[in-house]
Amino acid sequence: MDEHLEIERRFFVNLHDEKPWRVGARCTKITQYYLDSSLVTLDGEWLIFNGKSRIVRLSQEQLKLYSDESDWTVRVRFRGEQTTVTLKGRRTYATAVELEWEVERSIAESLIAENDPLFVEKQRFEWRSEDGFLWEVDEFEGGLANLILAEVELPSENTPVRIPPWVGVELTGNHGWSNASLAHRASQFTRD
Secondary structure (H helix, E strand, O other), X not given: OHHHEEEEEEEEEOOOOOOHHHOOOEEEEEEEEEEXXXXXXXXXXXXXXXXXXXXXXXXXXXXXXXHHOOOOEEEEEEEOOEEEEEEEOOOEXXXXXXEEEEOOHHHHHHHHHHHOOEEEEEEEEEEEOOOOOEEEEEEEOHHHOOOEEEEEEOOXXXXXXXXXXXXXXXXXXXXXXXXXXXXXXHHHHHOO
């Protein structure tokens, strides 16, 4: 079960002029699409979309986790050459159940083509702190340009972590600042 838990704290970033998280960091372009979760169902062991498109076969543990959760967010992520489909359960403060699979790009592209989903685009920088934690700093693009958020994944909610000086107000547990919620905001900014 622990391997299917995501525990992360999330923050605004204060500095927009200086960007210390870019120094020596790995940077990746990410586009994340959010599918209508009501169109993602099970057919036996298969996760399917829109009643017909097979996405991935679930293990017995994944089937149980899927059945135990009723409120999934469904994400399709393109990150460099990697393509993943992720189901995230409802977040309780910093913790959420997460099921994730790498899928063929053609499968992900067909899911997007069938749905015309909301999305976010961002550059992600991976920055290692002095206490050894990996911070992911997202600089959003498009309708969310100039928004910068930082998150750090932790082994437990009460793990102490040293907050870098460029990190600002904490957003952990605030569902209005999830990437799925931001995708809704981005679509409002780009409508005619």
